[in-house]
Amino acid sequence: GAGVSQSPRYKVAKRGQDVALRCDPISGHVSLFWYQQALGQGPEFLTYFQNEAQLDKSGLPSDRFFAERPEGSVSTLKIQRTQQEDSAVYLCASSSGQGVLYEQYFGPGTRLTVT
Amino acid sequence: AQSVTQPDIHITVSEGASLELRCNYSYGATPYLFWYVQSPGQGLQLLLKYFSGDTLVQGIKGFEAEFKRSQSSFNLRKPSVHWSDAAEYFCAVNGGGFKTIFGAGTRLFVKA
Numbered sequence: 049g050a051g052v053s054q055s056p057r058y059k060v061a062k063r064g065q066d067v068a069l070r071c072d073p074i075s076g077h078v079s080l081f082w083y084q085q086a087l088g089q090g091p092e093f094l095t096y097f098q099n100e101a102q103l104d105k106s107g108l109p110s111d112r113f114f115a116e117r118p119e120g121s122v123s124t125l126k127i128q129r130t131q132q133e134d135s136a137v138y139l140c141a142s143s144s145g146q147g148v149l150y151e152q153y154f155g156p157g158t159r160l161t162v163t
Numbered sequence: 164a165q166s167v168t169q170p171d172i173h174i175t176v177s178e179g180a181s182l183e184l185r186c187n188y189s190y191g192a193t194p195y196l197f198w199y200v201q202s203p204g205q206g207l208q209l210l211l212k213y214f215s216g217d218t219l220v221q222g223i224k225g226f227e228a229e230f231k232r233s234q235s236s237f238n239l240r241k242p243s244v245h246w247s248d249a250a251e252y253f254c255a256v257n258g259g260g261f262k263t264i265f266g267a268g269t270r271l272f273v274k275a
Contacts, residue, residue, distance in 0.1 A: 089268070090267050091265045096262075104260065147261060151209050156204070
């Protein structure tokens with residue numbers, strides 16, 4: 049079946065622009081996670097959704113970052129007024145159950161470059 | 164605070180040789196422990212996980228890992244490496260919440 053998909057795969061933004069990154073989880077998956085992976089680093093947790101509820105947003109680095117999952121399926125990560133330090137790969141993962149005890153299936157990521 | 168250390172940035176192993184990737188964690192209790200693999204152009208894939216019970220866990224692709232509480236370690240092993248194992252490997256820990264902490268990764272190179 050289809051896995052987790054993310055779009056766009058690559059995004060170049062000028063500093064100060066707003067961007068929106070989309071994640072399509074595996075159909076029926078309850079949980080959705082967003083991670084940020086800087087070059088040469090491991091993924092860093094950004095936020096967690098259980099259906100449409102955002103239960104943990106402790107990893108969002110600033111109030112310029114906003115995530116939503118209004119219908120409990122597709123999720124969008126929005127970054128306002130992008131800055132160079134936002135350049136990274138943004139990963140989305142979904143799982144069939146609640147929390148981290150269920151296997152997370154990762155998408156290919158969106159590589160964001162801020163110039 | 165939870166943290167994960169992967170001491171080796173990169174490792175080179177000959178094809179057919181054994182492999183051990185090191186992982187040390189810092190956490191007050193026994194966390195949930197994971198190993199993931201990331202191949203170029205592909206998403207992260209779970210290799211194995213430890214929640215409780217037998218401290219030697221088996222995963223996919225012939226990998227295994229051993230949880231050693233006394234050493235706060237969760238090292239990944241494979242008895243015979245294949246060229247297709249060349250990738251980046253991440254150790255990760257979770258203390259029970261929604262946030263999983265990943266190490267910086269170890270890049271594995273396999274030479275013929």
